[in-house]
Amino acid sequence: MSDQEARVVAQVDKRLFIGGTWRDAASGNAFEVEDPSTREVLCEVADAGKEDALDALDAAHRAQADWMRTAPRDRGEILYRGYELLMERREDLAVLMTLEMGKPLAEARGEIAYAAEFLRWFSEEAVRIEGGFSTSPDGKSRFLVMRQAVGPCMLITPWNFPMAMGTRKIGPAIAAGCTMILKPAHQTPLSALALAGILSEAGLPEGVLSVIPTTDPGSVTEPLLSDGRIRKVSFTGSTAVGRKLLEQSAGQVLRTSMELGGNAPFLVFDDADMDAAVDGAMLAKMRNIGEACTAANRIYAQAGIAEEFAERLSRRMGALRLGRGVDEGVDVGPLIDDKARDKVQGLVDDAVGKGARVLVGGGPGDGPGHFYKPTVLADVPFEAELSTTEIFGPVAPVLPFETEDEVLRAANDTEYGLVSYVYTRDLNRALRVSENLETGMVGLNQGVVSNPAAPFGGVKHSGLGREGGRVGIDEFLETKYVGIGGI
DSSP states (O other): OOHHHHHHHHTSOOSEEETTEEEOOTTOOEEEEEOTTTOOEEEEEEOOOHHHHHHHHHHHHHHHHHHHTSOHHHHHHHHHHHHHHHHHTHHHHHHHHHHHHOOOHHHHHHHHHHHHHHHHHHHHHGGGOOOEEEEOTTSSOEEEEEEEEOOOEEEEOOSSSTTHHHHHHHHHHHHHTOOEEEEOOTTSHHHHHHHHHHHHHTTOOTTSEEEOOOSOHHHHHHHHHHHSOOOEEEEESOHHHHHHHHHHHHTTTOEEEEEOOOOEEEEEOTTSOHHHHHHHHHHHHHGGGGOSTTSEEEEEEEHHHHHHHHHHHHHHHHTOOBSOTTSTTOOBOOOSSHHHHHHHHHHHHHHHHTTOEEEEOOSBOSSSSOOBOOEEEESOOTTSGGGTSOOOSSEEEEEEEOOHHHHHHHHHOSSOOSEEEEEOSOHHHHHHHHHHSOSSEEEESOSOOOOTTSOBOOSGGGEESOBSTTTGGGGGEEEEEEEEOOO
């Protein structure tokens, strides 16, 4: 590590953050955090277990009553101060994220800004929690509707967007008046710990937020979900883990939000602006090295333009610079680990074995890190495994199609339904296709849909609930009705 990198890592507290206090794990255990671009150990972080999780729950439970009575303006101002601190420290936080996750520094800077916007957005929503008052139809009573904090929450975030997924959950929870326990992914705990320190500095009271990294998720999630004092679970991650958490949540009938896997189709019709479509495909495919649930997984190009589109995309992909993310000018960093790289290689090999052509890339990159070359595959058959499997890597399969009905059937032929992308200049087609795509979000002539001011979430096996936008805070609020008689 360079002196700057060492400084950035050193300034983050590596202990658990529980009840406003930094402390070692009760077991004394710690785990190593690795730089995926070099495989070097960055540091060791305290490894939480059951006792730590229950201590965090005790703290959240004790703090809940006072916190939910805190003035909405005060909660909003804490969030806004958090926003300002994130932006002030954007460069150091970006370096930290790149070191533990691998994404290029330019993308990490973008994620810090994106993460900060969730705090700013929900700082404004904190004072807009509304209820209602009305007269019953028979005129004999009145209806009073209140919106109240759901209570202590368990928040579980993934490694691919370690700061933004934290603020996307923490922001609305704070705004609503909920206390919370955050369990970040063990691959990327440093961003979450840095965020805890920033929010504490911004004035968040003791016990409102605890952060408990762990290498044994079951040891902390199972006792929390079965305890009865947790009232809400918000999870971002794989569909397989989401199903398990839903099963565990059923025992206590917990409120749940699930942002799960994706298998995003990217549809390019023959009337599309080709330059814009290629630009959009680069954004939708290569954001976060392709390690995103929103990544374009299946690129469908209409037959008349499929060859040209694939060739133009391959030129753009082939020009990307692969390397260590903290080095300026690097476009593509490493995948998170060898398991991820092996999965990507297996999907490419399967597609080639079934007739796909490699236009660029197609194999691991050089160096000790978990690198994989940006890859474009042409003539990918519908029966290839990557047509139904979330790739989570820098591989763009191009599949030709003939008609609108055909591509809609193919795009919807998946258990997932997070996001779709459509490129066309025909307004009627744009609206028709958007209505018929079975996804929670559609990028129409744009390759990025994520925005703190918009509702993010999917249908089918891609999840439950929405994060962000005006509805994002609803996931952390209960509705109470008071019937008033004798009027």
